[in-house]
Amino acid sequence: MKESCTFDKLVELHSAEIFAYVWRLTRDPQDAEDCLQESFARAYKAFGRLNGNANARAWLYRIATNTTFTFLKKRKHENGRIVEMDPDFFSSGDGPAENASRRETFAAVARAVEGLPARQQAALVMRKYQELSYAEIAQTLGCSEDAARANVYQAIKRLRSTLEGHFER
Amino acid sequence: MTSKIVGTDRDLAAWLGDIGESCTPDRLTRELDRLFAGPDQSVLRRAQVRLEVALAPACYYDVISGTRLGNIFVAASERGLMAVNFGIPEAVFLSSLKRGVKGRIVRSGEQTAEIRRQIVEYLDGTRSSFDLPIDWTIMTGFQRKVLEAALAVGRGRVATYGEIARKIGRPGASRAVGQALGHNPMPLVIPCHRVLGSDGSLRGYGGGGGIRTKAALLRLEGVNLG
Numbered sequence: 001m002k003e004s005c006t007f008d009k010l011v012e013l014h015s016a017e018i019f020a021y022v023w024r025l026t027r028d029p030q031d032a033e034d035c036l037q038e039s040f041a042r043a044y045k046a047f048g049r050l051n052g053n054a055n056a057r058a059w060l061y062r063i064a065t066n067t068t069f070t071f072l073k074k075r076k077h078e079n080g081r082i083v084e085m086d087p088d089f090f091s092s093g094d095g096p097a098e099n100a101s102r103r104e105t106f107a108a109v110a111r112a113v114e115g116l117p118a119r120q121q122a123a124l125v126m127r128k129y130q131e132l133s134y135a136e137i138a139q140t141l142g143c144s145e146d147a148a149r150a151n152v153y154q155a156i157k158r159l160r161s162t163l164e165g166h167f168e169r
Numbered sequence: 170m171t172s173k174i175v176g177t178d179r180d181l182a183a184w185l186g187d188i189g190e191s192c193t194p195d196r197l198t199r200e201l202d203r204l205f206a207g208p209d210q211s212v213l214r215r216a217q218v219r220l221e222v223a224l225a226p227a228c229y230y231d232v233i234s235g236t237r238l239g240n241i242f243v244a245a246s247e248r249g250l251m252a253v254n255f256g257i258p259e260a261v262f263l264s265s266l267k268r269g270v271k272g273r274i275v276r277s278g279e280q281t282a283e284i285r286r287q288i289v290e291y292l293d294g295t296r297s298s299f300d301l302p303i304d305w306t307i308m309t310g311f312q313r314k315v316l317e318a319a320l321a322v323g324r325g326r327v328a329t330y331g332e333i334a335r336k337i338g339r340p341g342a343s344r345a346v347g348q349a350l351g352h353n354p355m356p357l358v359i360p361c362h363r364v365l366g367s368d369g370s371l372r373g374y375g376g377g378g379g380i381r382t383k384a385a386l387l388r389l390e391g392v393n394l395g
Contacts (some may be wrong), residue, residue: 006309
C-alpha cells in the first residue's frame with residue numbers, strides 16, 4: 001500500500017479516524033486538534049522510514065497514540081484537569097435531582113477512565129470505537145495480540161470494579 | 170481462539186464485537202458510549218481543514234533565464250526542491266504547479282537563490298553534484314525509490330533502467346522504472362538523463378526538448394554516446 005501512496009493520500013484516507021481517536025482520548029476539542037496536527041507532523045517526518053509492506057493505518061495509530069500519551073501526561077501534570085462536561089448534555093425532561101445524579105455518574109465514569117493505565121484506555125478505544133483488529137492494536141501498542149486483547153478486557157474489568165458501587169445492578 | 174472467549178463475559182465480548190452476537194447494554198457500557206461519543210461532522214471538518222493548512226507548505230518559484238536550455242523554472246517548498254522544468258512557457262509551469270501544490274505559490278528570488286546558483290554552476294561545468302534538500306512528499310514511495318537511485322548516478326556516469334530496477338529490489342520492473350523517471354519532477358537535479366536502455370540507447374526523456382536534451386546533457390557531462 002505504501003509504495004503507491006503519497007503522504008497526502010495517507011492524510012486524506014486516515015485523518016478523520018485519527019481525529020476521532022485522539023478526540024476520544026483527550027475529550028477536549030482544542031487538545032484533539034493539537035494532537036491531530038502533532039501526530040501528522042511526526043508522521044510526515046517519519047514517512048520515509050515507513051516500510052513498503054507495513055500497515056500504514058496501524059503505523060499512524062502508533063504515532064497518534066504515542067503523541068497523545070505524551071500530551072496527556074503533560075496535561076495531567078500541568079493542571080490535573082479531567083474532562084469538562086457540557087451542562088446542556090445532562091438536561092432532559094427529568095427534574096434536577098435526576099440531572100444531578102446523571103452528572104455525578106458521568107463524572108464518576110470519566111474519573112474512572114482517567115484512572116486507567118493509558119495503554120488500557122487506548123486499547124479499549126481502539127477496539128470498541130475505532131474498530132481496529134487485535135492485530136492492529138498489537139502493532140500500535142508494540143505488544144502481542146494476546147496482550148492487546150488482555151488490555152481491552154482488563155480495562156473494562158477495572159472500570160467495573162471501580163464503579164461497582166455506583167450503578168444499581 | 171474460542172478458548173479465550175469461553176469463561177469471559179459474553180456480553181462484554183459481544184459489545185466489543187469479538188463474537189457475532191448482539192449484546193444487552195448495561196449501565197457501564199451505556200455511559201462509556203456516551204463518554205466516548207465521537208466528534209460532530211462540523212468539528213471534524215474544521216479540524217481537517219486546519220490540518221491541511223498546517224501541513225501545506227508555501228511554494229516558492231523563480232526562473233533562470235538565458236541558459237543553454239532556455240528559461241529554467243524552479244520551485245521549492247519549505248521542505249525542499251519540488252520542481253525543475255525548461256522548454257515550456259512560464260504559464261504552463263505555473264499551472265502544473267497549481268495542480269500539485271495546496272499551499273500558496275509565491276515568486277521569490279531569495280527562497281530559490283541557492284537552487285538557481287547550483288543549477289547555473291552545474292551547466293557551467295563547475296559543479297558535479299547537487300547539494301539540495303528535496304521535498305519527497307510530492308512523490309509516491311516507488312517514485313522516491315527510483316529517483317533516489319537515479320540521484321546516486323554521478324555526473325559523467327550512466328546506468329540502465331534494469332540496473333536501477335535491481336538496485337531498488339524490483340528486478341523486472343524496468344518499464345515501471347522508466348515511467349517513474351519519465352515523470353521526474355526535477356530533471357537536471359535528479360539525473361534521469363543518466364539512465365539508458367541496456368543496449369545503450371537513450372529511450373526517452375521527460376524534460377523539455379526530449380531525447381535531444383538528454384543527449385546534450387550527457388555530452389555536456391563528457392559521456393561518450395558512441
